[in-house]
Amino acid sequence: MKLRKNVAISDSGFIFNPSTGDSYSVNPVGMEMLTLLHEGTPKEKIKSQIMRDYVCDESTFEKDYYDFTLMLRNYKLLEEDE
Amino acid sequence: MEKKLYERPIIRPLNTGLMNKYGNRTEYMPVTHIEGASVKEMLKKYGSPLFVFSERQIRENIRSAKRAFETRYPKVQFAWSYKTNYLNGICSIFHQEGSWAEVVSRMEYDKALHNGVSGDKILFNGPDKTDADLREAIKNNSPIHIDHLDELYRLTEIATELNVKPRVAIRVNMDVGVYPMWDRFGFNYESGQAWDAINKIMATGKLNLIGLHTHIGTYMLSPNAYGVAGYKMADLAIGIQQKFNTTIQYIDMGGGFASKNTLKGSYLKGTDIVPEVAEYAEAICTSLLNAGFRNNDLPTLFLETGRALIDDAGFLLGTVIANKRLSDGRKATILDIGVNILFTSFWYDHKISPAQEFGSHTEDTVLYGPLCMNIDVVRENVTLPPMNAGDNIVIHHVGAYDITQSMQFISLRPAVVIVDKMANPHLLKRSETLEDMQRNELVPEHLKHNKN
């Protein structure tokens, strides 16, 4: 799973999708996941990093990661060839 | 390194161009305490969901409403509208503050007696009074507000039979320029029905006409409508004075002042557009004072204000059961609060606050109840910070009608507590038990043999 290459992520949590002109805001955990996805980080790596940095157990991560990526797909922010 | 606090990842479109990242922050301030009592501790002690009332707010509401009228008019009497909230503890506060009772059924009537209200201070309204109810009201000297001609004739017959002269008022409906017009209750002013009814009462001499009553509607946003109603009521009272040389003792302007809730579909928040009680008071008192009563003949002004006195004193506390993503991508949160205990969600967009601290990000969410029915929607769209299963929420302004109109459905109804001035919660009603629910059920003998 990979974020579209041309999606712009600003440090303050603003996301801009130049292909559609839509912009989004994300919260800090969302920002971290998005940045990792942008870098092409595999899910297992994202999981261990989030669980290392935050008070978060595995089932919470699984549930929330699933939901978050669902939304990214919904907003057409993911590469189609996934 | 210490781990950071985790908040569910969210992404939110900024497509309107107007939306600011932080939304309307004041709307989502966490509410961790109600009148000093901890939301989480109350939920732990009394269970979730839970209705919580603020005693301070109720007393402040009735006192300031009284002040608004008493500073404008010499004779004012409030009567607590039982149907709005008839928990005995709530009624008792209003009675302690000097309110009479306004009831619309025998059950409510008996409740008022049970709460220690003397019969002559119970206004008996409503279209459904049986002969037995009328006899009881006559015995206790309660003002009976006549709703229709059938009642007028029945009451006249009973009075003749008992050889007593019951104290009565007639309910009047009228056009005050507000739609819909509540013309199904009482006698119409413009068509002359009200005046005819008055003439019938005066002609027989069997009933003691002491008052005139109206209730022009509920959640009325126009104080002006009350001004119009005041003039029309005064016109009838002065007409009676002139034709029959009888002074009407009171004019009862009913209830209907809007509470600070936001009507569904309203662009503006209730807190921003709802008139203050003082504005209604100004309209009503001005119309009566200017109507042309001789000074000694000014009738006492009765008010049966309901929702405006109790709505903001009631809170409904609940718990997030789960989060879901709907097929169209919308976020859905399931609460343990269903519309069966939040009847007013059908016409209000209730203000909802999380009961714990949260970050600055929010998302649009549908709030569902637990009822396994499609109609069970607490808010169709609300902007909230991400909440996890087990988090708590506070629904505001649920003091009016939610308790009295609640339905028992698939689970047991919650407890109700009131927080006193020292931040101590007290039970007003225990949560229902299966035993409470089944108390009146019977299983006929032939249905008792179970094959399993």
Ligand SMILES: Cc1ncc(COP(=O)(O)O)c(C=O)c1O
């Ligand atoms: C006769 C009468 N009086 C008073 C009330 C209380 O109205 P509200 O809660 O709108 O003030 C009602 C409610 O419908 C009513 O029917």
